[in-house]
Amino acid sequence: MTFAPRLDNVETSAIRELFKLLGKPGIISFAGGFPDSAMFDVEGLREASQKALAEEPGGALQYGATEGYEPLRTQLAAFERSKGVDGLEPQQLIVTTGSQQALDLLGKTLVGEGDKVIVEGPTFLATIQCFRLYGADVQSCPIDAHGVDVDRLEAMIREHKPRFVYLIPTFGNPSGALLSLERRKRVLELAVKYQTLIVEDDPYGDLYFTQEPPPPSLLALSKDVPGSREYLAHCGSLSKVLSPGLRVGWLVAPPELLAKATMCKQFSDAHTSTFAQATAAQYLKSGRMPSTLANVRKVYAERAAAMGEALSRELGDAVTFTQPQGGLFFWARLRGVGGKISDAGEFAKRAIENGVAFVPGAPFFAKDPDRSAFRLSFATADVGKIEEGIVRLARAI
Ligand code: PMP
Secondary structure, X not given: OOOOHHHHHXXXXXXXHHHHHHHOOOOEEOOOOOOOHHHOOHHHHHHHHXXXXXXOHHHHHOOOOOOOOHXXXXXXXXXXXXXXXXXXXXXXXXXXEHHHHHHHHHHHHXXXXXXXXXXXXXXXXXXXXXXXXXXXXXXXXXXXXXXXXXXXXXXXXXXXXXXXXXXXXXXXXXXXXXXXXXXXXXXXXXXXXXXXXEEEEOOOOOOEOOOOOOOOOHHHHXXXXXXXXXXXXXXXXXXXXXXXXXXXXEEEOXXXXXXXXXXXXXXXXXXXXXXXXXXHHHHHHHOOHXXXXXXXXXXXXHHXXXXXXXXXXXXOOOEEEOOOOEOOEEEEEEOOOOOOOOOHHHHHHHHHHOOEEOEEOHXXXXXXXXXXXXXXXXXXXXXHHHHHHHHHHHHHO
């Protein structure tokens, strides 16, 4: 069969190949990017879906507006305002089928063959693939534990004049990195100075482990940097805090871009499932979200702490890592000293032989992969399994 030439730009990921091996009995997996199913608020979602059917069966089961179900847009705007996004109105966002669709719509509306897009190195793999599908020449800007290197970013914006810059400022996937407040402001200033769109992907911002929340999102901070809102798109998601199966995300963007994205969404899925949207709207209205968030933060914080301690204890001399302050991931590097293994792909195979799985880091780079890096998720294994899994990793080294 002959396929569209755009598919030549994309290959199936090495990670998928690895996932095939995960079915082995007894494997402890740090590989997935999933939240823990045991933490879904099933009772709350059952009530919300029943209410959606009882109170507005027409809205919940009929075709709906492409922009999204109005009561949900209202709730999502309020949710963003509760996190410091001043004055956000429901019509300034559209509901998307997961934030993944928001990213796809941005690719579709903004990227043509050969256009440059800047992402972080490393970044969310599906985004690199999605932008490439539209012909993007994806450039990679280095990061450290405080997020993207802003000086390099400025130089790259000057050099490449990208269609946009895609960032995960808060607890990145796979990096776990948190962009500092100072760098956030500078990113917004760069957006204005170079009239360059910044895409903020923020599925993990609510999953912080500290007493105080992390620095505000770029969307919330944009009020402090005059003119920056015009150059900012923000993707939100209920996937990591409530349920990925609901497929409810949202896109906040300047009016012209939002209109084009809505037009493209119409041709793509007409609208996000009205039943899922009505359920999400009822859930947000029910007032259960704050305690759900408190619960997931507590459980993931315990698991992250356990993983950090086990890594230091068992692998302290073989790997380097930064303790994440939120999100779902540790990003680590093999030191490769003393004749020990330095290639994370090779290490992943050995780990599976020893009954533990994780994802090697190289595929998360659009350019110049770091082959010593790897990602460990602490989301789905309990503390006992995390400790056992890290012992197995030490054995594999
Ligand atoms: N962005 C990032 C950084 C992610 O890690 C994910 C999910 N792994 C997504 C977007 C997509 O999430 P969803 O479509 O479920 O909202």
